[in-house]
Amino acid sequence: MSLLLQILSRLMTMAVTLFGVAVIVFFVIRVVPGNPIAMMLPPGASVEDIARLEALYGFDKSIPEQFYIWLSGVLQGDFGTSITARQPVLDLVLSRLPATLELSVMALLIAIIMGGFMALAGTRMRGTKTEAIVDVTNGVALSVPDFLWGLVLVLLFGVLWPVFHISGRVSPALDLPFVTHFYLIESLLRLRFDIMADLLSHMFMPALALAIPLAAVIAQLLKQSLKETLHLDYVTLARTQGYSENQVILREALPNAVLPTLTLIGVQFTFLIGGTVIIERLFSYEGLGNMAIDAVINRDLPLIQGIVIMFALIFTVVNRLVDLTYALLNPRLRNG
């Protein structure tokens, strides 16, 4: 099968997956306890008042009817109107998505740097106390959940040594001359380093909290791969040719050992985006995850649907990108 056909086939799979997610989320959130109309009933509301509010928000129709109306809208780019914000769901979701993507990518970069460094240090110093320290650090980083790392970071860098911002995405005092919601990227492109520093200062703790567990996973897998690669014949040959141990690890072993780690990073990235829900809440970071929690608390069904669909879209796109990247890097898969 050609690469083009593979791409088309996977796009079809994506569409089916998204439809499945849409069906599940639509029906499940209407079946679980928690009626959005009951949430907004004032004291003394009569049966007629309840009926009037239900009709106003379209909950007076059967669930299949509601689904048909909603799906028809979605196919035309209308995801409905948020019950709490009274704004189009798509606008709300798209305005928050960049914050979550920037945070996730930053966390991923930190995780790669930290994990890569620990893997290389552990491999270079294998059999020594340094390797043991790396292994113990990995163990601790993995066993503590990201939100707990968040609390530790708040205590350390927010309270005891207050050098980073504790909450939000950017300082309210700053005026942002931006046209997109990708503040970090736009501040870089516009050479507004003052805003960029402020954004990074807000982003650092949540990104680090998200990155620490992933860094440990990367370190563990990459170190293992490196160790296995170091026993291969071509690496031994490189040693006999007089390469130093650092050169052997970085130039010869690393390019091969990194391949399985790349796949893992892709898969873990989707988990990392899922982790933003709690971390964004903890740091009051104005992303999609924080909005998701409010939507669930307020039973804002249209907004919950929009956010879940967006998360599902991100997950499927990232998974497909990982597949494609892996296929491009590995000719056996490309032709298989």
Next chain:
Amino acid sequence: MTVLTRRGVLLSTAAAITFAGSASTTWAQDIKELVIAYNVNLPSWNPTVGASAVNPTIQGLYQSVFDLFIAQDTDLTQTAGLITDWGWNADKTKVHMTVRDGVTWHNGDPLTAEDVAWSLERAADPEGGNPIQFIWSTIGNFAIDGNKITGDVLRFEPTIFKWMSFLTGYVLPKAYMEKVGADGFEAAPIGTGPYMVEKYERNAFVRLKANDNYWGGAPEFKSVTIKFVTDAAGRVAEVESGNAHVTLEMPYEEYDRLKGGALMGTAAPVSDIGMIFFNDIDAMTDPNVRKAAVMAVNKTAIVDRLLSGYGVPIDTLQTPDYAAYDASVTTPYDPDGAKALLAKSGYSVDNPVKFTIQTTRGFKPKDYEIIQAIVGLWRKVGIEAEIEVYEIAKHYELRAADTLAPAAFYNWGNSIGDPTTSTGFAMFGPSPHSVWDGEDLTGMIGPLWGEADDAKRIAGWKAVDRHIAENALVLPLFQYVQPILHAPGVKVVPHASGALLPHLMTRA
């Protein structure tokens, strides 16, 4: 291999200092711009529609920008606001209101009586989406003469003017809203309130600028930033680090830990109570069980031990600052009496009466722990209650469908202090908020809804509360106390409604 050079170290250090230093730019020592870490998000700027319109916690934000029809003092008493004079005619068939002169909207336009009448009509429109429409629709056919408004009473509602200081009771700008539409108003809201919206980032913050022309006097802090920090640990960290000057609603232990140090604390009772609904099903149809369940609860001990003393035990659904509070109605702690009552129905510690109690966990301070303690107290007298934890959304749904468990913990707010919006809606069988369907109580409450004589009306509600207490139809627990932490440079004035209002804050 990368070699660590001196130049590299210096560059990295400089970058780190610049990066980290940016955090300290807002930590002003003298308070020029007041920063408040608020406990809820503001989903919408329209205070009259949607779920946020009936969320009591958000009202403090709305009241910073918009004015209520009738203002409310910090002790819940009504006072002249945009409407300076109000009332009915002698036979209660007409209402009259006088609109304050000289008030301007944030865009400089003058407030008119037409704005007020339009806001009332808009709130009463069944298609408008105002959740309190059923109250606003009780008056209409307004006529304007200068700054005087008269209207017809379409259905007598004794609390109509009290609602003018409560949920959705805001005056909105007619001409501006018609010009910019709902989306335009959401993007650039204006009111007549003490602060103007300067910048708003959804889910993040709102920056407010003082309205120096405010009819109630210009606020002392000219610039206020309200950050939405929904996580309690985050809010505490904000004030502890100096990133914010004021915050509210943190665990009482944290409040006690911090108030004596670099921060100051204010803790005052608010119009929010903890209570346990009794649904008249299963064991709760037995008066002995209900009365024993009430008598076995030591409210003072619960407040002292679980709420660190921050609460006021109550015996009816009225708190001491409500209009129908009657100190003579009491339900004393009496575990021996509870045992005796249960014995009359054949129950004992060895043969306990069994039912389920529902509660939230973490929705209100120590909610689950309080129910655990109550279940422990009940066990000692012969009541075995099984705890079921649910989300607050499920509570609303079950209550509206009258399918709550025999006992269910809830908190009830009533920031106008009227008995209709506490005992009335919570205990009147036909109300979707009540799960007690006893006809005797419905019969007592029914005539009070339309009682035109206020003294008679309040006396009637007191009699209802006495009947409820004597028959143990509900278990009132305590009035909540709102903890507020603030920097020493700010003087915070708490409001009994629970609204944290920046225009009441001054420099210490």
